[in-house]
Amino acid sequence: MIKLLIDKKRCVTCGNCEAWLPGLMAHVPRGFMAVESADTETIRQAIDSCPLDALTMEATNEA
Numbered sequence: 001m002i003k004l005l006i007d008k009k010r011c012v013t014c015g016n017c018e019a020w021l022p023g024l025m026a027h028v029p030r031g032f033m034a035v036e037s038a039d040t041e042t043i044r045q046a047i048d049s050c051p052l053d054a055l056t057m058e059a060t061n062e063a
Contacts, residue, residue: 002043003060004033010054020046
């Protein structure tokens with residue numbers, strides 16, 4: 001599983017990441033989203049689509 005971290009101070013909720021990971025914007029208040037169903041390339045596309053570099057990812061062993 002991959003944990004997608006959202007820097008709430010940088011995020012302006014422009015929605016670019018939503019094109020790659022639908023539902024991501026609902027997780028902004030929490031500051032992260034656990035991603036199980038998307039492949040790494042899709043996650044990288046979501047990260048790269050953020051104009052303010054508010055997204056990073058980390059691998060996790062959590063289920």
